[in-house]
Amino acid sequence: MMKNFQKKLKQLKDKNRFRSMSLPAGVDLTSNDYLGLAGHPQLREAAIAFLQDGGAIGAGGSRLLRGHTDAHASLEEFAATYFVAPKTLYFSSGFQANSALFQTLPSRHDTIIFDEYIHASAREGIQNSYAQHIRVSHNKVSAYEDALRSVKAQQKGAVWIAVESVYSMDGDVAPLNELYALAKKYDAILVIDEAHGTGIFGLNGKGVSEKIITAHGYERIITLHTCGKAIGVAGGLVCASEEVIDMMVNGARGFIYSTAPLPLQAHLVQKSLELIASQEGQERREKLFTLSKKAQQFFGGSGTHIVPILLGSDEHAVDIASMLQQKGYDIRAIRPPSVPEGTARLRLSLGADLDENTLDQFAADLTPLLDERAA
Ligand SMILES: Cc1ncc(COP(=O)(O)O)c(C=O)c1O
Structure with missing residues (x-):
């Protein structure tokens, strides 16, 4: 049985589909703590x-x-x-x-x-x-x-x-x-x-x-x-x-x-x-809407707090995510079966505690990586 598992796990690794956990590190662009309340x-x-x-x-x-x-x-x-x-x-x-x-x-x-x-x-x-x-x-x-x-x-x-x-x-x-x-x-x-x-x-x-x-x-x-x-x-x-x-x-x-x-x-x-x-909740929502609109200008999408940055292949998504992680952003590659085949992506998830300047800097750091890959 273990041999069978080893074979299956190797197949996942070969396809860039092996999942493992990593502790949070860097600017949070991944969690679903959209209003920043998890540590309030x-x-x-x-x-x-x-x-x-x-x-x-x-x-x-x-x-x-x-x-x-x-x-x-x-x-x-x-x-x-x-x-x-x-x-x-x-x-x-x-x-x-x-x-x-x-x-x-x-x-x-x-x-x-x-x-x-x-x-x-x-x-x-x-x-x-x-x-x-x-x-x-x-x-x-x-x-x-x-x-x-x-x-x-x-x-x-x-x-x-x-x-x-x-x-x-x-x-x-x-x-x-x-x-x-x-x-x-x-x-x-x-x-x-x-x-x-x-x-x-x-x-x-x-x-x-x-x-x-x-x-x-x-x-x-x-x-x-x-x-x-x-x-x-x-x-x-x-x-x-x-x-x-x-x-x-x-x-x-x-x-x-x-x-x-x-x-x-x-x-x-x-x-x-x-x-x-409460009023604070309303202010947090408004901040999130401002960030969402800004992210839409950079990356398209529907203008909500979840911004998909489509990359296509699993390998591409994993590479770009890893380059961004090295720059200090906590953003992860999302691959099939979580999303359809051929639509691996970064899922940019905005939170009300995110600073607008950080979002600008993230866009500035990501754009050349995307252009490089497209070239
Ligand atoms: C659309 C949707 N429904 C349900 C769930 C499950 O919720 P929970 O994380 O509380 O188990 C999730 C979580 O990822 C989700 O994205």
Whole structure:
């Protein structure tokens, strides 16, 4: 068996696809700490106060047993008010929440229509679901409609549409208004992964879907807000109707058969959401928008805080990333299978704490490397 692993690992190395971990070093152009809250003094103080006041470290059991604490209950109630949702459910990670959602809710006669660029966590849930699934071209509204029309003509089960609000590797935004209109027309449920939209877009950082939800509620919408990116902590919050959340509490294996997230973690997510809704949160968002517009002028993209710099081959991406790392930037090469074949890239991820001059300098350092390669 070891020989087999050695062979497979060598193949990965030969293809420049071997992954390994490296500690953060240099200017952060990689993390998903978009608002710079992961090390925020207010959250540190909240963590210390929580523990000093006797807060437990571990939950000691699953949420349905003794692991449900005041901190979890308080966060879910707070999040329901914040995201104007009938009910919310907090998971240990966004991955767990996303996977649980698709594994639990759609049933055998249902169909899940999903964007080709949807995150691995949604795919995992879709693969483990009994429902049929159809992959559609990225952000192509007509492809969604074709799929909906054909499914509706053939079967009577429910139809689910799975999208991200801001796509994790491309930074572009889903056409949510059009997709919601289609969901209504074809009586489908729209599941929106707000992993990269929460904290940044919408009123008080409630996400790209905030306007649609204000107008239409959660009757045919479910949102997922991961808490380890702009929120700066960890976990995943699902916002939905009471029935959807109750179904998850009663059926989601990753929820039922897993120790509850740390109570401290739940408490800090709540504190971070309070910060995100404050004046300081607004100022951090504005700073991020300024940086995003500047990065778009340099590198194109959609003008969000995620800027893909496409390089094509894996080797090229790894070389350029390594040259930039030597210059003091923490930026990593993103290769297949995280992105489609032939689209290896740098994923420039902006954060509100980044200095504008540093972004200028980064562009000045990167441009000649790209020109050199192109020549
Ligand atoms: C779009 C998307 N959904 C879900 C997740 C999973 O979230 P978490 O990191 O909290 O497990 C990620 C994280 O990479 C993501 O990018």
